[in-house]
Amino acid sequence: MSARQFSIIMSVALLAVSSSATFAANKPLKVFILVGQSNMQGQAKVTTLAGLAMDPETKPLHDKLVDENGKPRVLENVYIAAFSGDGGNKGKPISNTEKHGKLTVGYGGNTEDAEKLGPELGFGVTMYENLKEPILLIKTSWGGKSLLVDFRPPSAGTAPLPADKVEKLKAENKLEEELTVQKEKSGRYYRMMVEHVKKVLADPRKYCPAYDPKAGYEIAGFAWFQGFNDLVGPYPPIDPNGGRKAGKDYSEYGRLLAGFIRDVRKDLSVPNLPFAIGVLGVGGKSPGENTMLFRKAMAAPAGMDEFKGTVKAVNTADFWDEKLGELDVRGSLTSPKGARHVQQGKYADLRKKLAPLQAEYEAASGKDARAKREELKKKMTDIIYTPEEQEYLRRNKSNAGYHYLGSAKTYSQIGKALAEALIGLGKETLK
Numbered sequence: 564m565s566a567r568q569f570s571i572i573m574s575v576a577l578l579a580v581s582s583s584a585t586f587a588a589n590k591p592l593k594v595f596i597l598v599g600q601s602n603m604q605g606q607a608k609v610t611t612l613a614g615l616a617m618d619p620e621t622k623p624l625h626d627k628l629v630d631e632n633g634k635p636r637v638l639e640n641v642y643i644a645a646f647s648g649d650g651g652n653k654g655k656p657i658s659n660t661e662k663h664g665k666l667t668v669g670y671g672g673n674t675e676d677a678e679k680l681g682p683e684l685g686f687g688v689t690m691y692e693n694l695k696e697p698i699l700l701i702k703t704s705w706g707g708k709s710l711l712v713d714f715r716p717p718s719a720g721t722a723p724l725p726a727d728k729v730e731k732l733k734a735e736n737k738l739e740e741e742l743t744v745q746k747e748k749s750g751r752y753y754r755m756m757v758e759h760v761k762k763v764l765a766d767p768r769k770y771c772p773a774y775d776p777k778a779g780y781e782i783a784g785f786a787w788f789q790g791f792n793d794l795v796g797p798y799p800p801i802d803p804n805g806g807r808k809a810g811k812d813y814s815e816y817g818r819l820l821a822g823f824i825r826d827v828r829k830d831l832s833v834p835n836l837p838f839a840i841g842v843l844g845v846g847g848k849s850p851g852e853n854t855m856l857f858r859k860a861m862a863a864p865a866g867m868d869e870f871k872g873t874v875k876a877v878n879t880a881d882f883w884d885e886k887l888g889e890l891d892v893r894g895s896l897t898s899p900k901g902a903r904h905v906q907q908g909k910y911a912d913l914r915k916k917l918a919p920l921q922a923e924y925e926a927a928s929g930k931d932a933r934a935k936r937e938e939l940k941k942k943m944t945d946i947i948y949t950p951e952e953q954e955y956l957r958r959n960k961s962n963a964g965y966h967y968l969g970s971a972k973t974y975s976q977i978g979k980a981l982a983e984a985l986i987g988l989g990k991e992t993l994k
Contacts, residue, residue: 591781592767592774593698593993595690595985596831597683598714598756599789599841601706604647605671605681606966607974609635612668612680614884614959614972621972624979627688635668635680641687642666642771643700646759647673651751652707659755663770670702680971682788682841685978693986693993697773699780701763703756709792710819715750716826719819722749725797753823757830782833783993784985787820788841788879788977791965794857801856810852817863824864824874837988838874839981840865845965847883875984879967882976887959887968890952897921897943916946 597603612635615625630636644663651657662674666687671679683702690698708714712722724732724745732738764782767774774780793816802809820840828836842861846854862876896910896917920943927935944953962969967977986993 589775589778590696591779592771593690593694593696593783594764594767594780595686595698595700595783596760596785597686597700597702597704597981598785598787599704600708600792601704601966602791602841602974603681603702603704603788604673604706605679605683605974606962607671607680607969607971608961609668609678609680609971610957611959611961611969611971612975614955614970615975617955617958618972621976624685624688624975627692628684628975638666638684638687638691640697640773641691641700642697642773643670643683643687643702644759644763644770645670645674645683645702645704646755647702647704649673649706651705651713661759666700673706680974682786682974682978682981684971685975685980686786686982687978689979689982690986690993693982697771699763699767699771699774701760703759705752705755707792708752708789709796710789710816710823711793711796711798712745712748713750713752713792714756714789714823716753716819716822717750717830718822718826720749721746753826757827760831782831782836783989784837784839785827786839786841786981786985787823788981790843790857790861791845794843794854810856813857813860814863815860816857817860820861821864821867821870824870835873837985837993838870839984839988840874840876841879841977841981842876844879844881844883844977845967847880847885847888850880873988875988877977877980877984879977879980882967882973882980884959884968884970884973886955887970888964890948890956891960891964891968893947894944894956896947897940913947917943920946 612625612629615621615628628636642664643666644661646659646661648658648660649655660674662670666683668680668684669677670683671681681704683700687698687700705713715722721742722745724741729738732741763770764780767780768776793813798811798813798815800809801812824838827838828834840861842858843854850858858878858880862878864870865874865876867874893910893913896913920939924936924939924943927939948956959970959972960968967973
């Protein structure tokens with residue numbers, strides 16, 4: 564054997580040893596499950612990744628997600644299998660889409676939109692940096708789904724029908740029919756979630772080429788990010804005689820979420836599966852009373868003795884962009900209808916300046932009405948915002964408030980926090 568041949572063989576051998584050390588050979592593949600509704604789907608457009616670079620605190624995260632040419636990175640050794648879809652409401656058929664590959668932008672929305680992202684990017688890059696070995700994310704998320712009905716855990720049984728609806732159905736002789744429908748609807752998305760997870764784990768190598776059958780896999784963490792449909796759902800008032808101002812009693816949500824955690828652990832055969840709860844944070848530091856009450860109910864399981872050290876609540880309100888939220892509220896002043904939702908005493912001077920333009924906007928008619936309205940809207944926008952504020956909106960906002968304003972900065976920070984929560988709960992297994 565020549566010296567050159569020996570050198571080549573030794574180089575290959577060293578490379579193999581290096582790769583084994585880097586990816587912790589013979590260790591089970593770590594699998595993380597991400598579940599929720601539209602905010603777990605993620606409704607941020609790729610253009611809002613630029614918002615992370617505008618804040619010194621999130622610039623380092625930006626650089627992990629975006630390359631030097633401004634293009635979203637493809638995260639090597641982080642794989643994702645995402646399941647989502649539409650329908651299931653008002654008689655529309657449920658559609659399911661599957662998308663898998665290396666983690667990058669395009670696994671947001673219902674997985675068919677290549678331009679959206681959610682918490683998965685911040686989660687994946689953070690978890691990989693911690694483990695430094697290949698990981699697999701399984702994300703199942705459907706918009707507009709509640710825990711009360713859609714994700715209802717099996718142990719909770721069928722979701723009850725509202726009392727007034729029961730009486731109406733009885734009178735129409737349709738109660739039995741509706742109870743059958745309700746039984747099928749209750750927990751439908753819980754069952755789909757478990758089905759999708761088991762489908763992936765039946766053939767991990769299809770979704771993660773780095774999977775070693777001899778080493779197997781380990782379900783190492785579960786992140787739950789949901790809540791808006793329950794916030795506005797049919798929960799009873801705290802005081803039946805207090806009207807809407809009394810606030811809602813969301814304690815049932817906390818009970819259902821505790822049952823959800825138990826059932827997930829049972830169905831996936833992981834008795835102490837680390838579980839992170841992304842507590843609904845829309846509205847940030849100044850939400851309405853019901854939102855505050857709901858947040859408390861969401862976080863409740865983390866305080867239960869049986870879940871001590873294995874369940875953690877993550878306050879996603881910490882990542883709400885307060886500046887962007889204020890700009891969004893101010894923007895509603897361009898529409899008389901939207902302005903009615905803003906406190907009357909707020910922005911009084913702006914309201915006076917906008918009033919004549921709003922009157923012109925409402926009065927515009929004829930074939931040139933559309934162009935006229937666009938011109939007037941631009942004038943109102945220039946009154947409401949400075950050029951710098953308009954640029955901030957352009958780089959950060961791509962959706963409505965209940966979707967965290969479609970901000971990649973917010974979603975990515977939430978994903979990072981959920982990963983960090985699981986790392987803390989995982990102790991030695993995730994270090």
